[in-house]
Amino acid sequence: MKNMKIALYVTGSIAAYKSLTLARLLIKNGADVRVVMSNGAQKFVTPLAFQTLTKNNVFIDTFDEPNPKEITHIDIATWSDLTIVAPATANTIAKMANGIADDVVSTTLLATPTKKIVVPAMNNNMWDNCSTQRNIKQLEDDGINILYPTDGFLAEGYAAKGRMIEPEEIIQKVQQIVAQTEILSGKKILVTAGGTSEPIDPVRYITNRSSGKMGYAIAEACANAGAKVKLITASDMKISHPNIEIEPVITSNDMLEAVKGSFDSTDVLIMAAAVSDYKSEIVSDQKIKKNGDYLELRLKKTPDILKEISKQKNNQFIVGFAAETQDLIANATKKLESKKLDLLLANDVSNDKIGFNSDDNQISFIDKNGVFEKTNIESKASISSKLVKILSERLD
Structure with missing residues (x-):
């Protein structure tokens, strides 16, 4: 200013x-x-x-x-x-x-x-x-x-x-x-946000603690930079921006289909959502009644969205997130390589100052050459600004 x-x-x-x-x-x-x-x-x-x-x-x-x-x-x-x-x-x-x-x-x-x-x-x-x-x-x-x-x-x-x-x-x-303003003008960006929910019965489900705040901050930052943004969200947070189109989803399967449907026409995919790793193998169509001291659920893996979407990849730039509680950089680097990502943002969610639902975050930006920038603990809006700047440089 x-x-x-x-x-x-x-x-x-x-x-x-x-x-x-x-x-x-x-x-x-x-x-x-x-x-x-x-x-x-x-x-x-x-x-x-x-x-x-x-x-x-x-x-x-x-x-x-x-x-x-x-x-x-x-x-x-x-x-x-x-x-x-x-x-x-x-x-x-x-x-x-x-x-x-x-x-x-x-x-x-x-x-x-x-x-x-x-x-x-x-x-x-x-x-x-x-x-x-x-x-x-x-x-x-x-x-x-x-x-x-x-x-x-x-x-x-x-x-x-x-x-x-x-x-x-x-x-x-x-x-x-x-x-x-306008540094991403002309770009189409797909952002996912929130924690998906996997049903057990009509009233119960499995989910995680993600609020969607990081994904929403990224979507808003990209839109403010002139990009056309599609936000695929499992969060019920509210956002309104002329450059943002919202597609609500619930389950990991919903999110996979939504991402696959929009991926071919996008320039950048930013997977900020916390997608459930497992879901109930059997979903009851009636409420499961309380009966005894234990309830056994058999869980199976949900689809790996980044792995699936990599099969469609042409020239898109793909950004992933790694929310870890230990061995942050080692685990994040492994994910970057296995998912064939162009950029990964790693954060330590064991720190309650920057974990799920916090307004702040601390991010290590990682590419194929390793960590090239680590932020201080700062607002998710500020981190989103840094991501937008990095995207504008790398897309150019």
């Missing part, structure tokens, strides 16, 4: 106080920041606070034109390299989605041709309203990045989805979007 010109739009939510920290962090990362505030935003924080932080005048009135040689809202709109709306209220989102320009924020945004990032904040009922969801989809279809709200304590006094993500996370995601 160094030397970037960023326009920060602050609208009428209690979360506006977080935008003071966001402005400060943007400046700390080298950006020149100008702030536009709605009337509602000024009820929660003052223009003076933003002026003090940014050392720039704050734009609060469409008709305030101190310089007769320029039209202020057009000047800000064309000056900015990047636009961030944080917090973005349901009202602001609705105006953006429908091209309404009736105040200082919406008028300036409508005149802005540069990349936009919207960070919603609102009550959970407002967020879940079909109108808001329809407007969010429209913004995404228009190529606007949405940094989805999280579950958390709301102003109403209870916890629910609608809370604006923290400024530090916004910075992290903005950095990812800025760093990766």
